[in-house]
Amino acid sequence: MWILSLELLLLAVLVFWCIGAFKRIKRLKNHCTQAFAPVQEQFVQIVEMMRNCARMQLLKEQVAGVFVPHAPQALLSSADVLESAVEQPGKRSIRPESVAALDVAWQSAQVAWQAYVQQCADKSEMHAEHVQEWSQRWQQLHTLQMHSLAQFNDAMAHYNQSIAQAPTCVVARLSGYRPGRSFQKDAALLMQPTA
Template sequence: MSTTQIVTLAVIAVLLFWAVGAYNRLVRLRNTIGNAFAQIDVQLKRRYDLIPNLVETAKKYVTHERETLEAVIAARNQASTAADHVRARPTDAGAIGALAMAEQALGGTLGRLMAVVENYPELKADETLRELSEELTSTENKVAFARQAFNDSALDYNNAAQQFPTSIVASVFGFKEAGMLQSTTQDVERQAVRVQF
């Protein structure tokens, strides 16, 4: 075997080892995204389980606010379905976007429900409702922390998949860009709240 052949084989072996290493790194990062979403999913499921109890408690007091209560349950079901789609494909940017929109709609309907609660002093004073509201608030905080961990994982994966020369391996093996979870999608909603006296 000539020196040229030995050098060529050595270069091919180094490139092959590098490609395998890059592929395995991308797989590990993609799996980290799946794990990060699993942490969000636990908190979302907890929230989705709390919402029907909250609505049932409110039903005792606000019988003529049926549309609001039904809107909350409908939004909860849509968000739950969107979360199921992300669970199946945690790096799918389209599924992540649909979940973000569904969560935004759920947040809006929950906000309307809480506004209704404010108009009913006896409901506002209900111990069960207060406990459920506190649990819901605690869960919302956990979702926010888990969302940050998910976005950090997605960023690491996207950076690895887009940086040269690993981008070549990502392109060849179909590693697509992972979506990021955002709490809001409209610029108006991102503006800070202004307090006026």
């Protein structure tokens, strides 16, 4: 009789443990989704800034008659790619494929911005002044975005660590929770020459 009581006690502990593990995984996943909201909002601001910058450049070039070949168009197309990647995850849970696409679009937007700044700075004084005005705004948005990405990466690391632990991984697998993906390092840091 006492063996049956012990088995029921162990079963109750196992059930409560599974429920607790499921709630913890769900809470961590919701935290990742909440951490992604400012990332997504700042990506929208960056897209608008890139578009406004390129459009202003095109207007100034038409007035002055001095053109930088392909620079504003490349910036606009990079902004379009980033915007489509931002809209991909939507309000649903953050899938690794969506975050990967957004990460690649963000890296290419940073590279496009650096190329745009370099081409404009080399072209004329009018272009250099234009880039200097917009570079301050880019730097502000970039700094905010790096902070938000770090918070998202931290939340995703906690989530991934939680579902990788030996007993919790069974509950995660049975519940359909998969490991998430974090953003890579900043493209600007990756492009700096090494000694």
